[in-house]
Amino acid sequence: MMKIIAVCIFALASISSSYSNVASTRKCGGRVFVDEAILIDASTQQDCIWEFQTKEDRILVFTVVGGNVKDAQQFLTIHDGVDIDSPILLVDNQKILERTRQDLPQAVYTTQPAASVRFKTAPTSNFQLQIQKAVNCPFDLGSNTACGRLIDEISCYCVNYNLRNHNDQTTSCLLNGFKLLALESRTEETVLVNAWGNATRYWTSLTDNLNEGVWLWGSTGTGIVGGYSNWAIGQPDGSGNCVHLNDASPQGGWNDDNCANLREAICEGQP
Structure with a gap:
């Protein structure tokens, strides 16, 4: 708080x-x-x-x-x-x-x-x-992106509609002074999904690359044990080591996926 x-x-x-x-x-x-x-x-x-x-x-x-x-x-x-x-x-x-x-x-x-x-x-x-x-909030981070203050007046979120693998999306956020998304609450996730559209799936910074089955937000180094999580039904199912939002599905939630797959992403800047 x-x-x-x-x-x-x-x-x-x-x-x-x-x-x-x-x-x-x-x-x-x-x-x-x-x-x-x-x-x-x-x-x-x-x-x-x-x-x-x-x-x-x-x-x-x-x-x-x-x-x-x-x-x-x-x-x-x-x-x-x-x-x-x-x-x-x-x-x-x-x-x-x-x-x-x-x-x-x-x-x-x-x-x-x-x-x-x-x-x-x-x-x-x-x-x-x-x-x-x-955080300074720009109009965008380049072509096919958009930014805004969606949660409060001090943070900033930017969507990147360019399709990239997980590592490239992480790097793209960092090069612009942001980090790949780490979620703290259902409210935050709902606001972002409503703002950027329900029909798309975005990479987040959640991975188990360091230790199989131990999911950590790469942007903050914190785990989801004891914190916020929103796995889709039947997930994670071992499909990969990186997690994307899956609010396009009727059930919503998160999916683990192959980190090499090309997806959109959300970057965030916190003060």
Whole structure:
């Protein structure tokens, strides 16, 4: 479960010399390294400046609890970087991916791992600004692919309709900064199948290549024993060492198959 660090803006830190996970208790503003989600209360002061930094290969996403980002931008500006001349990010200028869920919270994404927030005026209503580490989600990964934020506002999934064997699909995901799919719940699987269509079968990272009969998600190194599994009826049947989704069948579920067979795939990026 995602952790949230709450930071009260009524007792904020003056900007420190280095980033930290938790702001110290002083007045207004601070520098915070974002790993888990962080909440800050709407400032009661003008010219209150926050700076945020996350991992170099990730970006930052801003949402509002108790409101929406567009309304909040009456009182604050979110900058793509921490320099004084860093461009202001606006909700209206955010790229919209075709496959992204429409019911996700209104969000503003940076293009780099650093951002600053400057409160221009004290807001007329209470809200909290949430800052999270996120994966950059492209429009696609090349020809015959598509991407979107299907589960939440911080992860990204891309479908690859090009037919490849399991190893080549794994490599293709990695070359684009993603990993071949590892499933954690039935909800996640259902959302992906509904988004990409029920009539196709996608390679996942689940294999027993290292130890026959011991199924591990190659993308995470975790097993399915004690975790989520969704084998189709009669599966696995020893047909191969790699697993694909089989929601095209009436029963649904997973099938083991020969890793050399050519199939489509789903790549995922997690923060």
